[in-house]
Amino acid sequence: MITVGYNGFTGSAELFGRLYRRAGRDRNRVLGHDAGACVFVDGELVAAVEEERLSRRKRTSDFPVRALEWCLRDAEIEPDDVDHYAFPWDFSDRVMDEQLGDIVAGPGSAADKFDALARLSELYTSLVSREAVLADLRDRTGVAVPAEKLLLVPHHLAHLMCGHYLSGGGDAAFLVTDGRAEHHSSITGEVRDGRITVFEESAIPIRHSLGLLYSKVTRYLGFMPNNDEYKVMGLSAFASAPAGVNPLLQHVVKLLPGGRYELSFDNVLLDTQSYYACFDRIFDRQGPRDDWDFQVRVARWAQDTVEAVTAHQLAHLETRTSLPRLLVEGGVALNCVNNTKLLERSSFTELDVSFGASDPGVAIGAGFYPCFLAGKRPRGAATPYLGPSYGSGAAEAALRAVGDRVRWERLPREQLIARTARLLREKVVVGWFRGRVEYGPRALGHRSILANPSFPDIRDIINIRVKKRETFRPFAPMVLESVAPRVFEMGKKKTSPHMTFVFPVKKEYGDLASGAIHVDGTGRIQTISAQQEPALAELLRIFEQETGVPCLLNTSFNVAEEPIVSSPEDALRCFLGTAMDHLVLEDFLVRKIER
Known part of the structure; x- marks a missing residue:
């Protein structure tokens, strides 16, 4: 069986820029960022490369034309020989019903809701629907890919499959948490005996996304969201001790039973930085936001919040699983400071975070998913050295x-x-x-x-x-x-x-x-x-x-x-x-x- 996993949408950046004001500093806050492609042959990952390495456009969200062409050429595979093209987003009817319901039941005037519905309608029909994804695949490859060969893989499942494959397979509990998937921002569960179980009571909707909260703090401090979060993590180390009562945990994040949590403001797509005033108030900003002492203090609060929230999730996960090994995947898994603390402070004896933990990995995860469904287990040693050699x-x-x-x-x-x-x-x-x-x-x-x-x-x-x-x-x-x-x-x-x-x-x-x-x-x-x-x-x-x-x-x-x-x-x-x-x-x- 030959499967191709890929991530990236034609026109994603332009569409989000027009509909949701995602340009300039916010240009990476789109769907499909970290576009890439990979090829699996009989369950073995034989080639993978990120589109940015070939196009030289950092973190591009564009359809990975160059990456896909290179992977097929390197694996000596013709496009028609591919059994499945697997894509790590699945905006199914159920997902869209939930999103429509959120808009209708949410706050705002009727005019605001109609505006949000119009934006969502265009996003769906032109970018994320099955028909749009299939048309994009055919148009950009020039191959008449049969509809039945396209497999849409839920985004968090693609993250999980990446970690599962690259850790060698086997039973493990999991925590997947990032900015957003189709409808959720975090899930927990188990992979046991070749079956995936999601603990639904612990799933976190996008509007309460920890990853997006960290992204908001990143932007507030003058950095690029969905790109510079590691700078905030690095800055946090300059605060030698917790900087007093953490205002994010006091005013923004509420920990709930079952490993759940809520935020006091919504992570809406049309984000106009309305949260700046809230942050100014709770962080007691007296001077410029780029003041060193202020940045260090806020960064430490943001880092401590990530550690507190994910520890809360793991505490509940430990009550739901007897498995000793944990997979942590998704964008928040790049917070390597947190990863070490999660392992050392939990009962898990092993914690694996893959080299594809953030969105580059969803192409790999999507590509492996058809193999997983077919009962195939990971083959060969997992290596990150998968791209072009010269x-x-x-x-x-x-x-x-x-x-x-x-x-x-x-x-x-x-x-x-x-x-x-x-x-x-x-x-x-x-x-x-x-x-x-x-x-x-x-x-x-x-x-x-x-x-x-x-x-x-x-x-x-x-x-x-x-x-x-x-x-x-x-x-x-x-x-x-x-x-x-x-x-x-x-x-x-x-x-x-x-x-x-x-x-x-x-x-x-x-x-x-x-x-x-x-x-x-x-x-x-x-x-x-x-x-x-x-x-x-x-x-x-x-x-x-x-x-x-x-x-x-x-x-x-x-x-x-x-x-x-x-x-x-x-x-x-x-x-x-x-x-x-x-x-x-x-x-x-x-x-x-x-x-």
Whole structure:
């Protein structure tokens, strides 16, 4: 069986911009963001790439034409050979009846309700109905896909299936929580004996979405919603202690029995920032919203709210399941600070968060769902390295195209790794480009920027001179899986290969890893094994042997507001446009020609 999973709508951004004023800072608050595609063959994920890596439009919501074409070509599959095209949104008649009922029964005048109904009608008929999705698929691929081959998968189910597949399958409880799905923002339940059970009493409607509340705080603080929430998470660490009574938990969020909760204002689609006045009042704003102390305090309240609410959900989930393993998926699962606390403070012995936990993963989840229904179980080791690879020939051609600006030498792998380790003894920044493109929002060692974390100011050097972004932003320590427990307090976790958890650094290693450790003494680590990634494992081994430093600083190979690089041309453009010192491009070691 061959299945294609994909996410993205033609014209989603334009339609939301016109109907719901989603432009500029709000441009990512649309359906279909993080568009991508994947291919499964007999239950095995063989190819996946996000559209942004190929189109170079960050977090695009457009139909993934390039991604889909590449996946089919890489898997050597013709479009007509596909058994199912699976799409991670299902605005069924039942869902639409619920949305229509919410509008009719909700607050507002008759004119307001008719206006909301008109907007919803256009959204449905032109974008999310089965007919519209099928027409989009046919128009953008040029393939007359039979209607029966299109499978619409509920959004939260797609999130769940992504986590289920990438964790190797098996029984597990689950918490899926994000900004919004078709009608809900969070669900809990179990996957047991090949069956999915949703605990309906704990489902949270969109109007009470925790993810959208965090998104509102993100926008209120001057950042881009549905994009910069990790900045708020990072800022929260600068408040060393809870900043008094949390006004969000006091005035906005109400915890209810059964793991449920409610918000005091609705998360409506037509959002005109009317909540700013509410936030000004409850946060007791006296000066500008971009005041550092104010931002740090509000960020801490927002972070504490996420932790309190999800802990409340888990407390109820623990009463409903006897399973020891938990899957956490959805956009809120990118809050790696929260993930660690959820595991350590619960009775679950394992907690898995996939590299596709946010919306890039719903293409994978949708693609696997037909396999799950057919009784197939995950095959092969789950790897994030699923995208295009370019090889030495393409790398050399790209180098020759900019030959007057760089010098390069081709080296055997052993020499390349040894030379790179030697370079990293100094205060330098090295671009690392090898193999297939990673899937998901994290750079996991194939499109990374590496540095020696023992230099305390290396963080500022990279943030200012290379990444061109805020100086408070932390980086990730990359560490051998066998070394990680010696350096970090990992609690119940044995590995963390996808940067989805944070751990305190042990005191004796704080100085050696200072450039990759956040202000609160924690690191969002990536563990590396020789089986998973032999070249990086060897680099880390030699680097520690020569320096005594047990980890490397790892951050994504891009600059602010651009997607992670994909091709050799992307890598060279970024390398030459920033203050990076060296570049490993496949098996070439590259440096700039000083002018």
